[in-house]
Amino acid sequence: MTASPACRQELSEVSEKWLLDEDLSPRRSSSVAGRARLVGAVAGVDLAASIFLYWRGLGPIVIFFTLSAAALWLALVVNAHRVRSGERLSVSRSEVRLSRGSGAKHGVIWTSPTYFTRVIYENQGPGQVWLALSARRIEIAKGLGGPERRALAARLERALLAARKSAE
Numbered sequence: 001m002t003a004s005p006a007c008r009q010e011l012s013e014v015s016e017k018w019l020l021d022e023d024l025s026p027r028r029s030s031s032v033a034g035r036a037r038l039v040g041a042v043a044g045v046d047l048a049a050s051i052f053l054y055w056r057g058l059g060p061i062v063i064f065f066t067l068s069a070a071a072l073w074l075a076l077v078v079n080a081h082r083v084r085s086g087e088r089l090s091v092s093r094s095e096v097r098l099s100r101g102s103g104a105k106h107g108v109i110w111t112s113p114t115y116f117t118r119v120i121y122e123n124q125g126p127g128q129v130w131l132a133l134s135a136r137r138i139e140i141a142k143g144l145g146g147p148e149r150r151a152l153a154a155r156l157e158r159a160l161l162a163a164r165k166s167a168e
Contacts, residue, residue, distance in 0.1 A: 017092065017093070018090055018091065018092050019091045019092060019093065019159040019162050019163055020089065020090065020091040020155060020156060020159035021088075021089075021090045021091075022088070022089050022090075022152070022155075023086060023087075023088055024086055024087040024088065024089055024140065024141045024143065024144060024152070025086025025087065025143060032080075035073070035076045035077070035080070038072075038076070039069060039072055039073045039076070042068070042069055042072055043069040046065035046066070046068060046069055047065070049065060050062040050065045050066075081102075086100070086101075086102070086143065087099065087100050087140060087141065087143075088100075088106060089140060089141075089156070091114060091156065091159040091160065091163060092114065092163070093114060093163045093166050094113065094114055094163075095111055095112065095113060095114055096110070096111065096112050096113075096114055096117045096131060096160075097110065097111050098110035098111075098131065098138065098140060109138070110131060110138050112131070112133040112136075113133075114160060114163040114164070115163070115164055116133055116134075117131060117132070117133050117160060118131075118132040118133070118160075119131065119132075119153055119156050119157050119160065120132050120137065121149070121150065121153040123150075125146075126145060126146035126149065127146045127149045127150055127153075128149070129141050129149050129152055129153045129156070140152075
């Protein structure tokens with residue numbers, strides 16, 4: 001019994017070993033309960049200051065303390081949303097694949113043959129990591145810090161080198 005060509009291709013895709021498969025989203029976010037505790041503590045201090053200042057005759061200041069707690073909550077929610085959206089970088093012997101999105105909405109935005117893909121690391125400021133193929137290039141790992149980007153560029157370079165060596 002032999003497998004059909006479509007089945008053989010599917011089996012080869014499943015059995016192909018990933019040399020690098022990483023989630024590139026930052027790991028710097030608090031939980032919902034942590035955000036609630038922080039905003040609660042700030043709101044409590046703001047409330048105590050507001051009561052004291054209202055008692056001293058500065059009533060309108062209560063509005064500004066309320067706005068500061070609301071602005072802090074909004075900033076934390078926006079930050080949490082940005083952390084959930086991330087990138088996934090996969091390198092196999094035959095291709096480099098980059099997908100971006102949040103939750104189940106990840107979509108592949110870059111594919112290139114591994115043998116011809118280059119890594120460009122620009123060491124200015126926090127550093128930038130680029131995938132390049134001929135004239136095409138795309139920045140990756142924007143959400144990571146400088147040392148994390150540098151380490152990613154080194155791991156990616158090693159994975160591409162290993163893929164090139166296995167192809168020879």
